[in-house]
Amino acid sequence: MAPALILSPPTSWYTSADHFAREMECVHRRSWILFGRADELPKPGDYRAIDTVGGPVIVVRGEDGAIRAFANTCRHRGSLLLSGSGNRRAIACPYHAWSYRLDGSLIGAPTMPPAGPGGEGFRKQDWGLHPVRCEQWGGFVFLNFDHDADDLVSYLGDMASTLASHRPEDMVTTWRIELDVRCNWKLLVENAIEAYHTGTVHAKTVGAQKSVELNTTGNWVCIQVLSDTSIAVLGEAPAPFPTIAGLSDEAKRGTYFTMLMPAIQLACAQDCIWWLDVRPVAVDRSVLTVGGCFPRATAALPDFPRHAALYYDRWERVAREDAGMLEVQQVGLSSIAHTPGPLSPREVALAQTYRWLEERLG
Ligand code: FES
Ligand SMILES: [Fe+2]
Structure with missing residues (x-):
C-alpha cells in the first residue's frame, strides 16, 4: 500500500502577519x-x-x-x-x-x-x-x-551527546556574515533540513547529496549528509584540514545538519562547524547569519587563512543560492491559488518541525 501523503502547512503560515505575530509570541520569544x-x-x-x-x-x-x-x-x-x-x-x-x-x-x-x-x-x-x-x-x-523556559541543556536533549566528539568547546570562530532574505523564516529552516533540493539549487556547487535522518530526543531534528570527506569545502580532492581529533565513527560518516528549534542550524562536518541562524523580522523577511569555527589546532596552522577562505566561499555561495531560491518560493506562496503540496520521502524531517510548531501554537 502506498504511504499516506504528508502535506506542507497552510499557506497562511508563510503569508499571514497575524500568524507571524502568533509565532513570535508563542515560539520565538519563549525559545532559546x-x-x-x-x-x-x-x-x-x-x-x-x-x-x-x-x-x-x-x-x-x-x-x-x-x-x-x-x-x-x-x-x-x-x-x-x-x-x-x-x-x-x-x-x-x-x-x-x-x-x-x-x-x-x-x-x-x-x-x-x-x-x-x-x-x-x-x-x-x-x-x-x-x-x-x-x-x-x-x-x-x-x-x-x-x-x-527549560534550561539550555534540557532543551538540547541528545544533541549535546551526538555532537560531543566534534568538541565545539575547543573551536575558535573565524568568520561570520549576515544576509537579508525576503522570505518567511520557516522556508530557511525547511531548506536547511532537506537535501532533496541540492541537485537543482546547488547544481554548480555542492550538487546532489545522499542523506539519512537521525532519531533525536529534545528540541532538534537532524539529517546526516553522507560523505567520507568534508563537504564544508567544495571540490573532489580531500579537504585541506585534518579530521577533528577524537571524532566518533558515526560522525566521520558525514556532516550532521542539525536544526535546533525553532531556527538554529549547526552543520557539523569532519573538520569544522558552521552555522546558519535565522532571525524572523516580518512574515516575509528574515535575517540569516552564517558563521564558522574550526578546532583551535586547525586555526593555528600556517596555511589556515588561505585554506579557510575556500570554506568561507562555499558557505556564502551555498547560502546565497538557497536564499535566492527561497525568495522565489516566497513569491510563489503569495498566489491566492496556492494549496499545500505533499512532502517527498526525503523531506520527513520537515514534518517533525511542523509538529513541534503545532504543539506550541496550539
Ligand atoms: S539616561 Fe538613559 S534614557 Fe535617560
Ligand atoms: Fe541548500
Whole structure:
C-alpha cells in the first residue's frame, strides 16, 4: 500500500502577519536563540549589541569572566545604550548619562535624589538593566526571554551527546556574515533540513547529496549528509584540514545538519562547524547569519587563512543560492491559488518541525 501523503502547512503560515505575530509570541520569544560564540568576546568588557526577536540586546563579558545578556534599553527612559561591538569598562547611556556596571547594576544617575532613611524614593539597586537569560553549550552562547523556559541543556536533549566528539568547546570562530532574505523564516529552516533540493539549487556547487535522518530526543531534528570527506569545502580532492581529533565513527560518516528549534542550524562536518541562524523580522523577511569555527589546532596552522577562505566561499555561495531560491518560493506562496503540496520521502524531517510548531501554537 502506498504511504499516506504528508502535506506542507497552510499557506497562511508563510503569508499571514497575524500568524507571524502568533509565532513570535508563542515560539520565538519563549525559545532559546543563538547569540554566537563565547570566543567572540574573549576579554572582560568585550560586548556585542544585537537585534533579536525580543528587541535589542547587549551581550557582554564581565570583570569576573562571565558572559551576561541584558535588554539594550536604559532603565531611565528607554534609550538604546550600545550599538555594534567593542570593549567598555561600564555602560553609559548617551541620553542623560545613567551608567551601569558590566553586571547590569546601576552605578549612577545624575541628579536623582538618594533614597530616604526608610528606603523610600530612588534606590539604585532597583534600577539595574533587565537581564536576558544567557546559557552556554559547547562554546555557543544562547539567549532566552522566557525566565520560565527549560534550561539550555534540557532543551538540547541528545544533541549535546551526538555532537560531543566534534568538541565545539575547543573551536575558535573565524568568520561570520549576515544576509537579508525576503522570505518567511520557516522556508530557511525547511531548506536547511532537506537535501532533496541540492541537485537543482546547488547544481554548480555542492550538487546532489545522499542523506539519512537521525532519531533525536529534545528540541532538534537532524539529517546526516553522507560523505567520507568534508563537504564544508567544495571540490573532489580531500579537504585541506585534518579530521577533528577524537571524532566518533558515526560522525566521520558525514556532516550532521542539525536544526535546533525553532531556527538554529549547526552543520557539523569532519573538520569544522558552521552555522546558519535565522532571525524572523516580518512574515516575509528574515535575517540569516552564517558563521564558522574550526578546532583551535586547525586555526593555528600556517596555511589556515588561505585554506579557510575556500570554506568561507562555499558557505556564502551555498547560502546565497538557497536564499535566492527561497525568495522565489516566497513569491510563489503569495498566489491566492496556492494549496499545500505533499512532502517527498526525503523531506520527513520537515514534518517533525511542523509538529513541534503545532504543539506550541496550539
Ligand atoms: S534614557 Fe538613559 S539616561 Fe535617560
Ligand atoms: Fe541548500
